[in-house]
Amino acid sequence: GESVGLHLPTLSVQEGDNSIINCAYSNSASDYFIWYKQESGKGPQFIIDIRSNMDKRQGQRVTVLLNKTVKHLSLQIAATQPGDSAVYFCAESDAGGTSYGKLTFGQGTILTVHP
Amino acid sequence: SQTIHQWPATLVQPVGSPLSLECTVEGTSNPNLYWYRQAAGRGLQLLFYSVGIGQISSEVPQNLSASRPQDRQFILSSKKLLLSDSGFYLCAWSVRGNEDEQYFGPGTRLTVT
Numbered sequence: 146g147e148s149v150g151l152h153l154p155t156l157s158v159q160e161g162d163n164s165i166i167n168c169a170y171s172n173s174a175s176d177y178f179i180w181y182k183q184e185s186g187k188g189p190q191f192i193i194d195i196r197s198n199m200d201k202r203q204g205q206r207v208t209v210l211l212n213k214t215v216k217h218l219s220l221q222i223a224a225t226q227p228g229d230s231a232v233y234f235c236a237e238s239d240a241g242g243t244s245y246g247k248l249t250f251g252q253g254t255i256l257t258v259h260p
Numbered sequence: 261s262q263t264i265h266q267w268p269a270t271l272v273q274p275v276g277s278p279l280s281l282e283c284t285v286e287g288t289s290n291p292n293l294y295w296y297r298q299a300a301g302r303g304l305q306l307l308f309y310s311v312g313i314g315q316i317s318s319e320v321p322q323n324l325s326a327s328r329p330q331d332r333q334f335i336l337s338s339k340k341l342l343l344s345d346s347g348f349y350l351c352a353w354s355v356r357g358n359e360d361e362q363y364f365g366p367g368t369r370l371t372v373t
Contacts, residue, residue, distance in 0.1 A: 179361070188350050188364035189304070234303055247319070248362060250303035 155255045164225045166254045168218040168235035175237040179248065180209060180220045183232045192220070192233075222256075230258045262287035266351050266365040273372055279324075279338040281368050283351030286332065291353040293334040294362060295326055298348040310334060311356070346372045 158164050170178070176197040181189035193204045195211050195218075202209050208221040218235050232255050236248040263286045273279060285291050292311050296304040306319045308326035316326050323342050327335045334351055348369050352362040 181364075186367070186369070188352075188367045191361065191363060194361060236304075247306055247309065248304075250305075252303045 154252070155257070157257045157259065158225050160225065160227060160258055160260050162225050164220075164222040164229070164256060164258075166220045166222075166233050166235075166256065168220075168251050170216050170218060170235070170237050170251075172237060172239060172249070173216065174239045175249075177238040178209070178211060178218050179236045179238075180207075180218075181234045181236060181250075182229075183234060183253070185231075189234060225256075225258050227258045227260055230256055232256070262353070262363070264351060264353055264363060264365040266349075266368050268368060269366065270369045271371070273341050273370065275343055275372055276340045279336070279341050279345070279370070281336040281349055281351075281370075283334040283336075283365055284332055285353045288332070288353070288355065290331060290356050292356060293328060294352040294354075295324075295334065295336050296350040296352065296364075298350060298367075300347075304350065308336070341372045343372050346370055 156164060179194045180192040182192050183189040193207050193209050195202045195209045197213060200211050206223045210219045220233060222229055232253040234250050234253045236250045238248050265284050267282055294309045295307040297307055298304050307324060308316055308318055310316050310328045313328050313331055316328060323345060324336060324338050336349060348367050350367045351365040354362045
């Protein structure tokens with residue numbers, strides 16, 4: 146089946162640095178992508194999303210970039226803070242089909258922010 | 261505002277025992293509801309989703325079942341637990357018509373011994 150995976154399983158940064166978390170996807174029909182943040186023992190928290198008709202979307206301190214040519218998605222976190230330490234998942238959906246919002250999740254990247 | 265609840269938060273059950281996990285959503289009507297399982301250090305696997313009362317779709321064959329007796333209530337069950345059923349179970353909801361934007365509950369940590 147189609148899959149979504151991450152290039153880097155772990156990422157360690159210093160507080161104040163910018164973080165970039167990458168994700169590759171294989172389903173060329175995917176047209177909706179989400180980044181989730183999951184803190185230990187908690188459910189995933191929605192961060193930001195992007196549709197395939199866009200290549201960039203910005204939120205508060207976060208930016209998601211989508212490169213459909215190479216099927217690559219990235220999450221950029223500006224001025225990373227210790228509270229950003231968590232596992233970050235990308236997820237994709239073939240929203241234009243009959244998937245009823247069935248998201249396919251990547252394995253996750255562990256982000257550790259050192260003070 | 262909408263909130264989603266799951267209970268219990270943690271559960272330890274012996275092999276062969278039954279299971280019932282409950283999820284409820286407040287502050288919205290006619291939500292789509294989802295059950296996911298997350299193995300340790302892994303991503304989320306969709307188990308079931310529901311677009312309405314009594315309407316359940318199963319994504320993977322397994323030892324589990326789901327039911328939706330009320331609009332905002334979603335239950336995950338098993339008659340006999342297996343060791344492989346251990347994991348972190350997450351319920352999620354989305355607005356009908358915006359199915360991709362899913363919001364997750366706090367999860368239930370299930371350990372089958």
